[in-house]
Amino acid sequence: MKFSAKSYTPLVFSIGAVVGLAMACGTATTNQESEGTVAAEEPVEPGLELLWETPAELTTNESVHFEESGDILYVANIEGGPDEKDGVGSISKVSTSGEILERDWVTGLHAPKGMTVMNDHLYVTDIDHLVEIDLATGEITETYEVEGAVFLNDATSDGKKVFFSDMRTNTIHYLEDGGIHTFATEQKSINGLRIGNGGILYGLDAEGLKQYNSDGSFELINTEVTGGDGLIVLDEQTFIASRWAGEIYLVQEGKATKILDTTEEESNTADIGFIPDENIVLVPTFFKNKVVAYQLTY
Incomplete structure (x- = not known):
């Protein structure tokens, strides 16, 4: 064609x-x-947004533990001196919306600090003892004396053991099958402890954020957040760490970003807790006598 x-x-x-x-x-x-x-x-700018705060009735509250099984917060109130055996310390139960449900759920403690749950019992450090409390009744079922302990602080559990720190003897102990054992020594001013994925133990001391091996040896993850108090593990690369004076940091891939600073208000950020499904950080304010909840974004 x-x-x-x-x-x-x-x-x-x-x-x-x-x-x-x-x-x-x-x-x-x-x-x-x-x-x-x-x-x-x-990228999302990491930060904390205020959600709620409890009434200022939780005297010298040092730590907050969220227990998923009961959808409840446990708050440890020192009330007296942090190392005084005065019998005035207590544990309170608080709702996840900040309502104080039972101000004096457990009484007669000395200076309760770190808390964790294992096998339906709440374990609380109390100066030189680890106290075991039945979650169902609030009764103290056992008190473990820790030989040589001076200032027991934070606690965490992998479901088989309860790990807890002694800030003044620089030691991490653990409870297993009713016996107290030593996990690591020479951990300067060791405080915050938390079990992460795979049962890995993480800790905060004067050197920074550490990841522990099963034999008590460790690797340093971050050296910026030294002298930390509370610790939350979001994943193997992401952590939230508090300093008692009023600072909270997000640590991602080894780098720390400050996401809260209440030092000017003299509002402490002690042994923080966390509600994982809602990304809510729970802050015990110590001398402000209240727990404050923040929404985490990162």
Whole structure:
């Protein structure tokens, strides 16, 4: 078949128009996808937003523990001196919305600090003893004397053992099958402890944030947050750490970012707790006598 110039020219023009339109559409789509990708990858500024606070009735509250099985918060109140055996310390029960349910759920303690739950019992450090409390009744079922202990502080559990720190003897102990054992020594001013994924123990001391091996040896993850108090493990690369004076940090891939500073208000940030399903950080304010909840974004 023969084509005349008149019949061929419009065909060329039509093909060119189609190609041009396709290129334009492709460019627009690519630009939109590129813009969408940039928007999706834009980093979120880490921070804490105030949600609620309890009435100021939790005297010298040092730690908060969220117990998922009962959807309840346990708060340890020193009330007297942090190393005085005065029998005035207590544990309170608080709702996850900040209502004080039982101010004096457990009484007669001395200076209760770190808490953890294992086998339906709450374990609380109390100067030189580890106290075991039945969650169902609030009764003290056992008190373990820790030989040589001076200032027991934080506690955590992997479901088989209860690990707890002594800040003044620089030691991590653990309870297993009714016996007290030593896990690690020479951990200067060791305080915050938390079990992460895979049963790995993490801790905060004067050197920084540490990841412990099963034999008590360790690797330093971060050296910025020294002298930390409370510790939360979000995953193997992400942590929240508090300093008692009023600072909270988000540690990601070894780098620390301060996300709260209440030092000017003289509001302490002691042994923090966490509600994982809602990303809520629970802050015991010590001398302010209340627990404050914050929404975490990161």
